Amino acid sequence: MRRVVITGLGLVTPLACGVEETWSRLLDGQSGIRPITSFDVSDLSTKYAANVPRGDGSDGTFNPDQWMEPKEQRKVDDFIVYAMAASVQAIKDAGWESPSAEEALRTGVLIGSGIGGLNGIYDASILLAEKGPRRISPFFIPGRLINLASGQVSIRYGFKGPNHSVVTACSTGAHAIGDAARLIALDDADVMVAGGTEAALGRLGIAGFAAARALSSGFTDEPHKASRPWDRDRDGFVMGEGAGIVVLEEYEHAKARGATIYGEVKGYGLSGDAYHITSPSEDGDGGYRAMQAAFKRAGMQPSDIDYVNAHGTSTPAGDEIEFGAVKRMFGNAAASVSMSSTKSSIGHLLGAAGSVEAIFCALAMRDQVAPATLNLDNPSDNVSGIDLVPHTPKRREIRAVLSNSFGFGGTNASLILAQAD
Amino acid sequence: MSDIAERVKKIVVEHLGVEEEKVVETASFIDDLGADSLDQVELVMAFEEEFGVEIPDSAAEKILTVKDAIDFIKENVA
Numbered sequence: 001m002r003r004v005v006i007t008g009l010g011l012v013t014p015l016a017c018g019v020e021e022t023w024s025r026l027l028d029g030q031s032g033i034r035p036i037t038s039f040d041v042s043d044l045s046t047k048y049a050a051n052v053p054r055g056d057g058s059d060g061t062f063n064p065d066q067w068m069e070p071k072e073q074r075k076v077d078d079f080i081v082y083a084m085a086a087s088v089q090a091i092k093d094a095g096w097e098s099p100s101a102e103e104a105l106r107t108g109v110l111i112g113s114g115i116g117g118l119n120g121i122y123d124a125s126i127l128l129a130e131k132g133p134r135r136i137s138p139f140f141i142p143g144r145l146i147n148l149a150s151g152q153v154s155i156r157y158g159f160k161g162p163n164h165s166v167v168t169a170c171s172t173g174a175h176a177i178g179d180a181a182r183l184i185a186l187d188d189a190d191v192m193v194a195g196g197t198e199a200a201l202g203r204l205g206i207a208g209f210a211a212a213r214a215l216s217s218g219f220t221d222e223p224h225k226a227s228r229p230w231d232r233d234r235d236g237f238v239m240g241e242g243a244g245i246v247v248l249e250e251y252e253h254a255k256a257r258g259a260t261i262y263g264e265v266k267g268y269g270l271s272g273d274a275y276h277i278t279s280p281s282e283d284g285d286g287g288y289r290a291m292q293a294a295f296k297r298a299g300m301q302p303s304d305i306d307y308v309n310a311h312g313t314s315t316p317a318g319d320e321i322e323f324g325a326v327k328r329m330f331g332n333a334a335a336s337v338s339m340s341s342t343k344s345s346i347g348h349l350l351g352a353a354g355s356v357e358a359i360f361c362a363l364a365m366r367d368q369v370a371p372a373t374l375n376l377d378n379p380s381d382n383v384s385g386i387d388l389v390p391h392t393p394k395r396r397e398i399r400a401v402l403s404n405s406f407g408f409g410g411t412n413a414s415l416i417l418a419q420a421d
Numbered sequence: 422m423s424d425i426a427e428r429v430k431k432i433v434v435e436h437l438g439v440e441e442e443k444v445v446e447t448a449s450f451i452d453d454l455g456a457d458s459l460d461q462v463e464l465v466m467a468f469e470e471e472f473g474v475e476i477p478d479s480a481a482e483k484i485l486t487v488k489d490a491i492d493f494i495k496e497n498v499a
Contacts, residue, residue: 071438138459
């Protein structure tokens with residue numbers, strides 16, 4: 001199989017719009033979790049979230065007009081605008097804005113989303129009920145379909161290779177990168193724009209996740225403390241939004257054109273829990289087998305991994321189950337690895353989480369620093385024996401990284417990235 | 422009645438994101454103003470909303486230029 005490397009990065013997160021803007025704030029220990037002000041929360045149990053900071057585009061704020069014409073924005077949900085913004089960044093970073101006609105045939109797009117255009121569906125449903133079907137826009141369907149993020153990016157750049165999408169809840173971003181890497185490895189494409197995007201913050205999204213008893217709600221006075229993976233006072237995840245997009249490229253192709261290589265996609269493992277629609281299997285077996293499959297594909301051992309970016313959503317059950325699975329997987333190597341959950345800073349970006357976190361992993365290798373787990377004041381009794389990087393980032397050798405993502409439906413993905421030689 | 426023409430042009434400018442100078446009466450939505458078939462459907466919906474008039478599909482199919490729209494509305498709005 002052909003080798004696959006990462007040559008471009010793009011981020012829209014609750015910390016900032018932009019890769020370096022987000023990364024520097026993450027390492028600075030900043031939080032993207034704030035009181036919700038953009039819609040009414042008076043009757044909702046959760047009153048905070050990790051929203052993308054909007055503004056004129058300066059100081060890391062997100063200005064949609066910089067990424068998509070206002071006329072086009074009007075026709076699509078925010079998850080597509082975020083995907084476009086992160087894709088434009090990643091493609092520019094990779095220097096792949098103007099491939100030849102032949103190269104464009106070998107360039108594909110694989111962007112997924114966990115939920116897609118929830119807010120647009122909500123608005124259109126109300127319009128349908130109040131004013132009838134003749135008021136429904138012809139752009140309603142193409143502006144909400146999840147694969148239209150891939151479609152819009154391909155249209156903008158003329159990328160005519162594989163055009164695909166992933167919908168696996170909170171594993172979406174990781175599956176998108178893993179599947180896209182396979183398309184390159186199997187010679188279906190030379191370059192793939194891949195990742196996840198999400199913009200489901202709204203009354204309906206909050207109400208739905210709150211009803212599933214998944215959301216944190218007890219930190220209204222101090223939202224920045226709400227996401228606290230492995231801490232004994234954690235009470236659920238904090239809903240986030242944003243997008244993380246990478247440019248993946250066949251290794252020799254990247255080397256031949258002198259592209260910057262952030263790392264190699266060495267391993268990708270998938271598994272199913274076959275257990276429950278929202279809860280992970282209690283023995284952590286699904287996550288364990290996803291990691292095991294990634295190691296098998298990578299031809300690597302746990303002792304080769306220096307940093308694990310955990311799924312670690314800050315839910316009472318999930319954090320400890322994942323911890324147990326990692327400990328079992330790593331065995332003696334658990335003592336030397338550092339593991340953190342960056343969701344402590346940016347919340348849970350659902351379908352974008354896996355790709356945003358893979359980007360953090362690539363940057364951790366570049367800068368040889370493991371980002372911190374914020375708010376880990378009092379670790380639960382069951383989490384000892386692995387360095388969880390509490391409060392502040394840790395400078396250390398990072399040769400290879402593992403990133404876990406687990407989603408509703410019992411869908412698991414693990415990615416292993418390593419420094420490319 | 423010139424008011425109708427101005428209101429039609431304003432809707433076209435907003436929905437198609439084109440410059441006002443380009444929205445002349447002879448301009449074709451698709452050939453001159455960059456609209457596609459979906460844009461055209463949405464434009465007709467916007468005219469219906471603005472002028473409180475129902476434009477049946479058979480009539481909408483014949484509204485291809487700015488002038489077509491103005492003429493239809495003049496004839497059908499009381």
